[in-house]
Amino acid sequence: MNNGIISRLSLRRYHVQIWLFVVPFLLGAMVLTILPALATVAVAFTNYNAVAAPTWAGMDNFMRLLSSVYVRISLRNTIYFLALAVPLRLLGALLLALLLQSERRGFGLHRAAVYLPTVIPEVAYALIWLWILNPVYGPLNMLLAGLGVQGPAWLTEPGTARFSIVLLSLFTIGEGFVILLTGLRTIPRSYYEAARVDGATAWQSFWRITLPLILPWLLLLTFRDMVISLQNTFTPSFVLTYGGPYYATTFVPLLLYELAFDFFDFGMAAALLLFTYLVIGLIIMGILNLVGSERGADDF
Amino acid sequence: MKKLKSMIHHSLGWVLTAVFLLPLLWVLVASLRQVGLPPPTTVEWYQPDPQWQNYQTIFERVPMTRYLQNSLVVVATAVPLTLIIASMAGFGISQLPVRPRRQLVYVSIALLIVPAAAVWLFRFQILRWMGLLDSLWALILPAFTGSNALFVLLFYWTFRRIPGEMFEAAQLDGATAVTIWWRLALPLARPTIVGVTVLTFVMYWSDFISPILYIFSPRYYTLAVGLQILNQLDRTNWPLLMAGAVVMTAPVILMFFILQRFFLHDLSLSNLFEKN
Known part of the structure; x- marks a missing residue:
């Protein structure tokens, strides 16, 4: 006791x-x-310059957001980036995971190679791309010239500059790749064996077994990528182009930085942040709704 | 047919490896090119006359040694601090009764979703109020959040997989929580410790945004900022810029080769997800 x-x-x-x-x-x-x-x-609902005490501003900051041409440009650029980079990064990670999940000899090395660019420090990675994309010294246009294609000027033209930021985000997909490899491994081998016995082709078993079972992982990654890859535009656009040319690579994080730390307009910066993530939240809910109505919500 | 398929599969693997690795080789080659030479006419695969002194030159052009020192101080402080905070939290959460345990797991997951930009503005203010703005502490402080809630969760998952009876037996022998954490739990979490060490190292070594936001004095600049300074100094001096990129990337790649045994081989990460 x-x-x-x-x-x-x-x-x-x-x-x-x-x-x-x-x-x-x-x-x-x-x-x-x-x-x-x-x-x-x-x-976000106050006027705040980071020095004096904030004063109540109601919806003023949001009104200023809507009427600011820079905000409109940065939102348009951001939506362009999300619409292009997120699906491409996801597709890339999925294809790579499917191709390289094999336990054959040498595939450990291939997986490591695919992951490697993801760990390169952001500034170094940006500088490397600054060089790769240089029209005179860079290897990319030399490769293109070898194929008989005249490469563009990349970072000095608005359209190609904006696309360049997407392009360099496509090689840092290591995290999504590893997460999907893990997801693929949770699918029991016996499902595929049973399908093979029933005479299913590889294509059929991908659509009927792999895709449905990996879908929750894909969704999770999509949502994560919308937040993270948007964040990750900051360093490339800061180092490569500082938002230019003609604001073509001014994405929300860079504008936020400018508003807060160059103009000390914390209220407006906070409103921009809130608005952006509200939009992203709505997009995520839209996707969930779309998938939910197609497959029945019980999968989540 | 089967053999052909296997061959295609293998060569595809090698093509992908080339696509992801060759640019790094090019960078190395470009960093050894003579400064001021006219542009090459084709992609250079090797350097006939490698200019190793480029690596010396960058240390002379900008105070690279100082930057390197600062980066090392940040990493050497933040990594152990992260390991202690995150493993303690992970251990604590794993030992709590069901309800608070679940709540804290949810809190950690919620923390994962907070976008980094959402804390920029007021981390700045909080650092200012604490008097830590414009000091290396501004860069180290995130270690007190476990650096990333994911690290706390990784430790939590690791400790949950250790049979609870082991800890209970030690408790009955009168062992304190600290003893159990340090002597029993941590030695069993070695792969997690290595994984988190590497990820944390990469995170602090690469951090560019925090010094841009919170550091103003050049004497506190880290390597990441130093590279940007090198870039602003002479935007077209490619050999030096690439040498800078190599100096910054080499330690991370070294770390990565330790990491890949834990994350890309076998099933270590999937093990963590199977049971929680």
Whole structure:
């Protein structure tokens, strides 16, 4: 009995200690992530220059957003980027995962090679592309010339500059690739064997087994990529073109940076952020709705 | 037929490897080119007269040594701090009763979704109020959030897979939570520790946005900013710019080869997802 009391006491002590283990993380996350994020939401409705106390502005910032030509350009660029980069990155990651999931000899190396560009530091990666895309010194136009194609000027023309930012995002798909490899491995081999016994072709088993079972992973990746790859336009557009030429590569994160840290218009910057992620949230809900109505919501 | 298919499959693998790796070889070759030479007429696959002193020149043009030092200080502080905070949190969460455990897992997942840009503005303010703006601490501080909630979750998943009886037995022997975490749990989480170490290293080593936002004095610039300075100094001096890119990338690639054993081979990552 005595023993029981002691162990109950020690158990309680253990539980207190366990809570203390979580405290540093919760405190850090609270101070450095949750509070800043909440404050950003609140400040979107105020005038705030980061020095004087914020004053209530209601919807003013949002009205200014809608009438600002720079905001309109940056939103258009961002939507262009999302509409092109997210599906292409997803498709690329899926194709690579399907092709390279094999356990044959040498495929470990192929998988490593595909992942490698993803770990290159962003600035170095941007500088490498600055060189690759250079019309005179860069290897890309030399390769194109070898094929008899006159390469464009890339970063000095608005259209090709905007596309360049998409292009360089297509080779950093390692994370999606690994996540989909993991997803593919969760599909039991026996499904494919049963399908083969029933005489299904590889194409059929892809559409009937692989795709439906990997769909939740694909959706998750799509949503993640919409947030992350948008964020990842910052460094390339900062280093390669600084938003130019003619604002062609001014995406929301860069404009946000300019508004907040060059003009100290925190209110407007916060409103832009809120508006952008509201739009992204709506797109995500739209996709969920579309998929949900087609397959029945019970899959989620 | 089957043999042909296998051959096509293999050659496709090699083609993909080439597409993803060759640009890196080109960069290495370009970094050894003589400065000021007229542009090449074809893609260069090797350098007949490699100019290794390009790597010395970048250290003379800009205070690269200082930048390198700062980057190393940030990494050397942030990585161990992240490992402690994230593994403690992961361990704590895994030992809590069902309800708070689930809630904290949800909190961690919610933290994963917060876009980085959403914290730019007020991290700036909080750092200013703490007096840490324009110091290396501004770059290290995110370690107190576990650097990334994913790391906390990775540790959590790892510790959940260790049979609970082991910890209970140690508890009954009067072991404190700290002892159990340090002596029992951590030694069993070695692959996770290695994985998180590498990911954290890459994260802080590569961080470009935080120093751009929170550092103003050149003496606190890290390598990432140094590269941008090199770029602004002379935008068309390709050999030097590429040498800078190589210096910045080499340690990460080294780390990556440690990582790939844990993430791309076998099933380590899938193991983490199967049971939680």
